[in-house]
Amino acid sequence: MTIWLHTLITKTPQEGYELAVKLSRVAIKMTQPDAAIRERLRPEYAESFEALIGSSQIVATHFATVAAANGYWKDEP
Template sequence: MSWLPNLQTETPEEGYQLAIKLSRMAVKLTQPDDEARNKMRPGYASNYDSLIAVSHVVAVNFQTVSQANNYWR
């Protein structure tokens, strides 16, 4: 089974968690080497520009999930 069978969620909170998962999977698929990702983590973990960029990516993914769920109407 796929890790992403669809974008449907029951609640906005579940949708937000899915948006985070989409964002994390993008990083994992872009850099599949766990060791390399772990080496890079300290460089962005304390960099406010990087953290703001992460927030933006999650927000864009949440917008996509929200649209797919008709904004939970």
């Protein structure tokens, strides 16, 4: 199996945020592995504020985890 998640540690908060976005997307792929179906759903999804808000909430939850893992990048300038 492909390794897609090596570590939760990132150099900067922004990279941590991008990792949170990635973690959010993987669950959707694991629930609906058929890429064709996901592509079919995407337009409807991308124009629904409900879906945008739902995605944003998941990112927030993962970002909390990644930020804790990185000690909140407190040494960043």
